[in-house]
Each structure stands twice: as C-alpha cells, then as structure tokens.
Amino acid sequence: DQQVKQNSPSLSVQEGRISILNCDYTNSMFDYFLWYKKYPAEGPTFLISISSIKDKNEDGRFTVFLNKSAKHLSLHIVPSQPGDSAVYFCAASAIYSNTGKLIFGQGTTLQVKP
Amino acid sequence: SQTIHQWPATLVQPVGSPLSLECTVEGTSNPNLYWYRQAAGRGLQLLFYSVGIGQISSEVPQNLSASRPQDRQFILSSKKLLLSDSGFYLCAWSIVRGAGIYGYTFGSGTRLTVV
Numbered sequence: 001d002q003q004v005k006q007n008s009p010s011l012s013v014q015e016g017r018i019s020i021l022n023c024d025y026t027n028s029m030f031d032y033f034l035w036y037k038k039y040p041a042e043g044p045t046f047l048i049s050i051s052s053i054k055d056k057n058e059d060g061r062f063t064v065f066l067n068k069s070a071k072h073l074s075l076h077i078v079p080s081q082p083g084d085s086a087v088y089f090c091a092a093s094a095i096y097s098n099t100g101k102l103i104f105g106q107g108t109t110l111q112v113k114p
Numbered sequence: 115s116q117t118i119h120q121w122p123a124t125l126v127q128p129v130g131s132p133l134s135l136e137c138t139v140e141g142t143s144n145p146n147l148y149w150y151r152q153a154a155g156r157g158l159q160l161l162f163y164s165v166g167i168g169q170i171s172s173e174v175p176q177n178l179s180a181s182r183p184q185d186r187q188f189i190l191s192s193k194k195l196l197l198s199d200s201g202f203y204l205c206a207w208s209i210v211r212g213a214g215i216y217g218y219t220f221g222s223g224t225r226l227t228v229v
Binding site for chain 2: 006034041043044046051089095098099102105
C-alpha cells in the first residue's frame, strides 16, 4: 500500500523556468510533509517542510503548496537552475505519533537543462 | 550543531555472511533514530525506527534486525545476508516537538552489495 505517491518518475525543464513536482497521499492522519533532494550515492538533504495547518510555505526559490482536501502537495522551484538536477522525494508523517517516522514517495528525477 | 555519522560507505559481502552497519549522532540527546533502504530504482523504505534506548520498531518483515545500545547509536545487523539485501542504507535522526519534526537529517549512506 503506497501511502505517498509521486506519479511522475521524471521531469525535464529549461533553466530559468518553473519546476513543479507533485505528490499525493492517501492517509488522512498525515499532518506534516517534507521535501528532500538527493544525489546518487548520497543521503537526502532537507529542502522544505509544511505543517497541515498551513497551505503554503516559502523558502527562497522553493515553495511548497498543500491541498488537504485533495491530499496533494507540490513543490515549486523558481527559477530552476542546472544545479537543481537531482531526485526529489516527498515525505509525510503523523506528528501525533511522536515517532517522527517518514513515509516517502518513489521520487521524481528532475533535469534542468541549461 | 548536530552531526550524523554512518559507516562504512561501501560494502561488498558474500551471501550468507553477517552484517553490521553503525550510525552515531552527535550534538543532540534522545533523538528518534531510523534505518531506511533505497533499493535500485526505488524510493526510500523505512526499515526500523527507535524512540529510545533498547526500543526498536520494525516496519517491514525482513532478514535484518536493529539495535540501539546507546542513546545516540543505532546498529543494523543481519546474521546471514541474502542477495535481496543489496541496496543503499541510510540512517537518520529527528526530534519531534510540538507541531514539527526537527533535524531529520540523513547520514551519507552505505552501499551494500551482496554477491
């Protein structure tokens, strides 16, 4: 049972344009969401997070939007840069459990072309 | 500041051999600790998590086990490796406080190849 889904395995955009990565979840108990960036043979690095009490969180070029009714979140990168090329994972957690365990999507490979 | 150390970086082991991967965290107390695995071409799967010394929860049935002998030490083990245990293993830590998860930093990972 895939509770967090990233249905697009890959995305290619031109440098300077917007990258939009999507993520859907099925468990209504999830109330905290994170995005990670990962390069091959390295651990994921945290990008941005959002609590279910918000519908938007912004940090520099990265913005995460949360639509609770649709159980959908998206990561916007504007403007996209070649250094953004990596695998992006969304992850979800239920804060109330106090375990902090994250359930990850399958990842989306972003390629930003110069 | 908090740091997480994971070793070794790469490991090639024959089928049937034992395994021990170690992870330590510095700069924080009583963190939640996690082991994840990324199989080839797939996402990150949570294997084990621990909310305290000696407290281990398993997420998926498998050939592996985990232990937490000290507050900031987390060990992933196997008595006999299978080919299907090959993958990229990641350790992570977090602190859950209030309405947020803090830290959730990953180690640099161990590439395990079972031959």
